[in-house]
């Protein structure tokens with residue numbers, strides 16, 4: 752009985768000191784729980800390795816069944832501008848208002864770290880999202896697998912994206928009601944309306 756109470760107390764002490772150490776780490780090494788901080792290199796490497804390992808081999812080894820035709824690329828681009836650019840940016844840099852405030856932050860998908868991942872791994876992230884991050888799963892959002900594969904076609908094109916393509920995408924980005932209102936006012940004005 753005494754042994755049981757003893758081990759229980761020891762466990763409590765261990766748990767409490769673990770929690771204290773973690774809180775200390777967050778506060779001192781990491782600016783509290785703020786999402787603005789940059790993950791440390793160790794933290795980023797660990798998180799990336801863990802989420803890579805979590806993609807089943809059967810998914811990782813899938814190759815893109817959608818051929819990279821101009822039509823598929825265009826559809827992927829449209830879909831990306833509409834659903835992904837808000838966090839990842841039209842050019843894939845991740846330099847967006849939302850991206851900057853996330854932890855982990857959207858990576859620059861033009862770089863090796865993303866481009867060397869298999870088609871299947873990128874597809875898996877799009878379909879299922881990434882836990883404990885802002886990356887949502889899109890498979891439940893009414894999209895088809897083909898749409899996700901077309902997004903992979905577009906992701907592969909990111910390193911070669913031209914300035915003209917980037918500009919075209921700006922017209923495909925979602926607009927807020929106030930932006931739509933302003934556009935309508937401008938159009939009315941240009942059409943000789945009452946403003």
Ligand code: HEC
Nearest residue numbers: 834835838853855856857864865873876881884885886902
């Ligand atoms: C609400 C913000 C948000 C949206 C919208 C979003 N993502 Fe992400 N995405 C993230 C974040 C944050 C990460 C990084 C997660 C991490 O590092 O664990 C990420 C990671 C990824 C990755 C993994 C990249 C790598 O190198 O590991 C891919 C691929 C990706 N997103 C594709 C997409 C696509 C395609 C869309 C649109 C269908 C999309 N994302 C929409 C926030 C978002």
